[in-house]
Amino acid sequence: MEKIIKVGMADLNIAAYPDKLTTLALGSCVGVNFYDRVKKNIGMAHIMLPTCSSTMKKTNIAKYADTAIIKLFNSMIEMGSLKRNIVAKIAGGAQMFAFSSNNELMNIGKRNIIAVKQNLKQLKIPIVADDTGGNYARTIVLFSENGDLQIKTIGHGIKII
Amino acid sequence: MNKDFNKFNSMHMDILKELGNIGAGNAITALSKMLNRKIDMKVPKAKIVEIKEVNEILGDPEKQVVGILLKMSGDINGDILFILEYKSAHLLINMLMGNSCELENEFTDIEMSALKEVGNILISSYLTALSKLTNLNILPSIPDIAIDMAGAVISYPAIQFGKMGDSVLYIETEFSEGAEKVIGDFLLIPDIKSFDLLLKTLGVQTYGENN
Numbered sequence: 001m002e003k004i005i006k007v008g009m010a011d012l013n014i015a016a017y018p019d020k021l022t023t024l025a026l027g028s029c030v031g032v033n034f035y036d037r038v039k040k041n042i043g044m045a046h047i048m049l050p051t052c053s054s055t056m057k058k059t060n061i062a063k064y065a066d067t068a069i070i071k072l073f074n075s076m077i078e079m080g081s082l083k084r085n086i087v088a089k090i091a092g093g094a095q096m097f098a099f100s101s102n103n104e105l106m107n108i109g110k111r112n113i114i115a116v117k118q119n120l121k122q123l124k125i126p127i128v129a130d131d132t133g134g135n136y137a138r139t140i141v142l143f144s145e146n147g148d149l150q151i152k153t154i155g156h157g158i159k160i161i
Numbered sequence: 162m163n164k165d166f167n168k169f170n171s172m173h174m175d176i177l178k179e180l181g182n183i184g185a186g187n188a189i190t191a192l193s194k195m196l197n198r199k200i201d202m203k204v205p206k207a208k209i210v211e212i213k214e215v216n217e218i219l220g221d222p223e224k225q226v227v228g229i230l231l232k233m234s235g236d237i238n239g240d241i242l243f244i245l246e247y248k249s250a251h252l253l254i255n256m257l258m259g260n261s262c263e264l265e266n267e268f269t270d271i272e273m274s275a276l277k278e279v280g281n282i283l284i285s286s287y288l289t290a291l292s293k294l295t296n297l298n299i300l301p302s303i304p305d306i307a308i309d310m311a312g313a314v315i316s317y318p319a320i321q322f323g324k325m326g327d328s329v330l331y332i333e334t335e336f337s338e339g340a341e342k343v344i345g346d347f348l349l350i351p352d353i354k355s356f357d358l359l360l361k362t363l364g365v366q367t368y369g370e371n372n
Binding site: 029 | 212213214215216222223225228230267305306307309310311312313314316317319320323324327
């Protein structure tokens, strides 16, 4: 029986075929999704903040783009995935309240997207699909069967990337 | 700022609940006058939740809600959110504007603006009550509105907390009008320093203070 495994806020998880991973109501957080095209392993991280260095507490590494992406990548490798088979899909990074737009520093969504892209680039993992920005929430489901990422929204439809 | 909420004991939490009671009580009186209807308020909750579970504070994270947010500055820093369920927001607007709009419809610009203003008035009365009680200077920002999934709306103030720790402390007050037709919530989410200050002003010491 296939399971749907839930990833909470500032949390990450991995799964193998035929399971699915999901995270609900991404706002300015970014969902980073890894898919191993050969072994069909999947990984998902619900990232809240860009970097760990700007903060004092480092207890939860799944919270930050820099630490979470490396942790997720290592977990995929431990599962037996090869780096060359891993591709990434990202979603989220919206701006839920407009007044953050006046201040770049306040626009956490945008900063999260930039940080996620930078970290993936450093790891040399290609981003094959991207649905980020905007001002609406997203619920995402990652299918291990084919690496599809389903994105559900309110008022902006459902799509698969 | 390596602080967490473990230092708060049940007495601290009771005092925070009382703050919610006084603030929301004032706001709900304002709403009741505005609508000329009786509104019931539930006993406030003061809760500490892990960041991981924050998007479930209001139940189903995918439930569509209307959130009106104001940022607090001055002596107290943080966010205050007024949340209405989607249908409740329509009912409220219908009562206020004498409309009979379908509850599933999208909000028009005028309705959005009215909701924002209602949120503004209610939150301001909440903060006025807090300010009077504590003698602290609390400055609200202009209101902003988001109509989307509850989990994403609530995550906005939570992220500010995420920078400091792995848990969020919030004070929640739920209210309802008539036969539970209009259901809403106030969430007061000050930062940890402000909590210390709030408690201190009311004559309660918190342990492990750094300042």
